Amino acid sequence: MDFDGLVAQCREILEEHPWQEIQRWKEKTGGKAAGYFPVYSPLELIYGNGMLPVGLMGGGNKTEIERADSYFGSFVCSIVKSTTELALRGELQLLDGIFFHSICDAARNLCYVFKRNFSSDRFIEYIHFPQNPSSPSAVDYLISELKRIRHVLEEANGRRMSEESFKQSIHAYNENRALIQRLYKIKAESPHLLSTAEAYQLIRVGSALPPEEHSSMLRTALEEIPKRRVRPRDKIRVILEGSFCEQPPVELLEALDEAGCYIIDDDLLLGRRWFEREVPLDGDPIRALAESYIDRSRYSSVSHDWRRPRSERLVERARQAQATAVVFCIAKFCEPALLDYPLFKDALEREGIPHVMLEFEEKMWTFDKLRTEIETFAESILFD
Amino acid sequence: MDTQSTEKKVHSQYQGKIHQMQKALMARWMAELEQAAENHEPTACLLVAGSNLSMLLRCLGIHQVYPELNALQLAIRKQSLPYIQIAEERGYSTDVCSYVKADVGAFFAGNVSSLGTKLPQPTLVLSCFSGCNVYIKWFEHIAAYTGAPLYVIDVPFIRSGNDPCPEDIDYVVSQLKEVIGICEKMTGRKLDYDELRERLAYAREVERLWLEIKELTKNIPSPYDDYFDCITLMGPMVAFRGTREGVEFFQTAKKEFEERVRLKIGPLPEEKFRIVVESAPPYPYFRTFRDLFSKWGACAVGATYTTPQPPDFLHDPERPLESLAEYPIRIFTNRGLDQRYDLLRRYVTERSADALIIHSVKSCRLFSVGHGDMREYFSKNLGIPTLMLESDLEDPRYFSEAQMKNRVDAFFEVLEHKKYIAGKAQAITEA
Numbered sequence A: 001m002d003f004d005g006l007v008a009q010c011r012e013i014l015e016e017h018p019w020q021e022i023q024r025w026k027e028k029t030g031g032k033a034a035g036y037f038p039v040y041s042p043l044e045l046i047y048g049n050g051m052l053p054v055g056l057m058g059g060g061n062k063t064e065i066e067r068a069d070s071y072f073g074s075f076v077c078s079i080v081k082s083t084t085e086l087a088l089r090g091e092l093q094l095l096d097g098i099f100f101h102s103i104c105d106a107a108r109n110l111c112y113v114f115k116r117n118f119s120s121d122r123f124i125e126y127i128h129f130p131q132n133p134s135s136p137s138a139v140d141y142l143i144s145e146l147k148r149i150r151h152v153l154e155e156a157n158g159r160r161m162s163e164e165s166f167k168q169s170i171h172a173y174n175e176n177r178a179l180i181q182r183l184y185k186i187k188a189e190s191p192h193l194l195s196t197a198e199a200y201q202l203i204r205v206g207s208a209l210p211p212e213e214h215s216s217m218l219r220t221a222l223e224e225i226p227k228r229r230v231r232p233r234d235k236i237r238v239i240l241e242g243s244f245c246e247q248p249p250v251e252l253l254e255a256l257d258e259a260g261c262y263i264i265d266d267d268l269l270l271g272r273r274w275f276e277r278e279v280p281l282d283g284d285p286i287r288a289l290a291e292s293y294i295d296r297s298r299y300s301s302v303s304h305d306w307r308r309p310r311s312e313r314l315v316e317r318a319r320q321a322q323a324t325a326v327v328f329c330i331a332k333f334c335e336p337a338l339l340d341y342p343l344f345k346d347a348l349e350r351e352g353i354p355h356v357m358l359e360f361e362e363k364m365w366t367f368d369k370l371r372t373e374i375e376t377f378a379e380s381i382l383f384d
Numbered sequence B: 001m002d003t004q005s006t007e008k009k010v011h012s013q014y015q016g017k018i019h020q021m022q023k024a025l026m027a028r029w030m031a032e033l034e035q036a037a038e039n040h041e042p043t044a045c046l047l048v049a050g051s052n053l054s055m056l057l058r059c060l061g062i063h064q065v066y067p068e069l070n071a072l073q074l075a076i077r078k079q080s081l082p083y084i085q086i087a088e089e090r091g092y093s094t095d096v097c098s099y100v101k102a103d104v105g106a107f108f109a110g111n112v113s114s115l116g117t118k119l120p121q122p123t124l125v126l127s128c129f130s131g132c133n134v135y136i137k138w139f140e141h142i143a144a145y146t147g148a149p150l151y152v153i154d155v156p157f158i159r160s161g162n163d164p165c166p167e168d169i170d171y172v173v174s175q176l177k178e179v180i181g182i183c184e185k186m187t188g189r190k191l192d193y194d195e196l197r198e199r200l201a202y203a204r205e206v207e208r209l210w211l212e213i214k215e216l217t218k219n220i221p222s223p224y225d226d227y228f229d230c231i232t233l234m235g236p237m238v239a240f241r242g243t244r245e246g247v248e249f250f251q252t253a254k255k256e257f258e259e260r261v262r263l264k265i266g267p268l269p270e271e272k273f274r275i276v277v278e279s280a281p282p283y284p285y286f287r288t289f290r291d292l293f294s295k296w297g298a299c300a301v302g303a304t305y306t307t308p309q310p311p312d313f314l315h316d317p318e319r320p321l322e323s324l325a326e327y328p329i330r331i332f333t334n335r336g337l338d339q340r341y342d343l344l345r346r347y348v349t350e351r352s353a354d355a356l357i358i359h360s361v362k363s364c365r366l367f368s369v370g371h372g373d374m375r376e377y378f379s380k381n382l383g384i385p386t387l388m389l390e391s392d393l394e395d396p397r398y399f400s401e402a403q404m405k406n407r408v409d410a411f412f413e414v415l416e417h418k419k420y421i422a423g424k425a426q427a428i429t430e431a
């Protein structure tokens, strides 16, 4: 299949029948599936237990919020509401368990709304990731938390996970992350060959597939990309910051591209490439996973590591990517991203890096205003 | 002396004595801080939810400032809006926690308190609670703006059930040890564990008294309003928990309230309704908000917001660090919504309340996300009349008095009618 065909296939799966893939996998293997809310979830543990990890990425712009509104206040991001809406409609029926994580107050409370309303035939678990990685005790704490989760999974599965299958799973995700990184490398080096909207769909389709199957799709994509005949255009190189949890509509990513931006790095689907380096396969896998979280994680607004402030890391990321500007693309009411913005802004201004801020909502469907705004921004830089 | 004048006297004494004591304590505290500012004495920024650490810091001669209390004071004195706007000009969104914005704004406007006194610059920014994620970011910002070193104590959330895992306590204890090391270095002073134990013993006494005072709201009428009056008791709890003055204050409070129980005096001329309240009040309209309920003779007999002390925990001088660690883990904002529901349900049933009032604070997700589900659970599943109101704890722009009043009035009209019918039915059965 050529590249465009592959992307079209991903788009179709994502838009038309995301649950069919999960159904198919469950039927084929007789295994269970566990959903995970963003951002990072220990997929390695879930899959190592023989369960299919399924990314819950919100309802997109095709899900009308009818009943979920009444569960929350008015100051809540879309993904919290749309995920509840999906559950109310019975669309999460295939999931035998769901994980939520300590990313923000909204997602945490959502976990307990789920516990009350949707836990009759599945487990609902909250994972507390350490917010003080500088403490030498954080690793031990996280090991105990991961062991607890391992126990939850084993209980649900009715059998113990072997060390071998755990390691195999870590290996599969290491490989999957490496392939995703290769896509990002292309995006950075030859952004005309791979747009962000395309890369995004190729990666996102993996939230409903076992890692090996997804990796083989990515390999095909990587083979096909160099064959594409696309000419580079005069656009500014930007990095996207702030879309680590709720995902902007694909059309928004396309609009940014059309408005004159090559997005060479972003934080979309961040949980799928959470570790900057491989999770080591020698030694105790739980410890390896915990240490990776503490020392090899990406920075994001939902994890805190004051050994290296996030604003420093944003500047560094922009420099490394040789970006001319930063586009903040933040979900409306996303407090972690909105609260990080003032410090990010100060740091970028100190460094003389131009930036612009956009707020989006899942159900957004017109992008003209936004396109014009970005065009003006891009032009002001290009013709500076 | 006839009963009426005794009543009057106790009533005015109540207004006088602990209120005066409370004012004196808080004024002393502000004066200490002002002096600390002048003399550049070591000061740490702390958060209310982990304010039990003040005991540790006192032993090391470190003053404490609470950005939250400052934000609260600014709001209650109707000074918050200009500061919120200063923060918004700096890039803070209109949709983020307004406590943070008022504090940041006040910092950039010269770091003064609501009374105009100078607040000390922190020598250490100590985030001591992570049950609210905004806390961590708030303190990161303070550290960035003041240049003071930051330490974030991560307090694992109670993920399920009632009790923390032992590993969670170990984790917090290890972090406390690191904090002690940092503070010892900062002040050149060694932590005196005997002094710490002594302070914890005072705290234990304060906490025991506090829980006993709270139980008094079971009486009809309740001797005080567990929401509006109790908020004033929280200041001394936060600032003087591990001190003799704290113990004396709560002893006096308890005595006064017991006397009121004996005389059957409540905060209102007549207690017609007993309510339980969830979440923080709209501080910029504190008085107005209170009046909306007083008018109906509604007295709060329970509230989550005024539950800073976990009902199942007291500090233990024999386990100093462990109990310092366990306190923030166990407070209700560090537990799932299911446990908050449980706490509210117990307040409603054990204290014979007629209704639950949910004040949904827009910019505080910790409280507000899920309030709709909470209303559903209480009104539908438990059949408890529940009213949900929405505004903010700091930002006056979200308070609409007329709308609020209409909703409260409509709610109590129905409640009154129901009570009337129920009373009639009872009378018929008895006849």
Ligand code: SF4
Binding pocket: A077, A078, A079, A080, A103, A104, A105, A106, A107, A245, A246, A302, A331, A333, A334, A335, A336, A337
């Ligand atoms: S979009 Fe932001 S606020 Fe909403 S759940 Fe995700 S991290 Fe939390």
Ligand code: SF4
Binding pocket: B097, B098, B099, B100, B132, B133, B134, B135, B363, B364, B365, B366, B367, B393
């Ligand atoms: S979000 Fe709520 S609990 Fe957290 S700092 Fe703001 S007001 Fe306080």
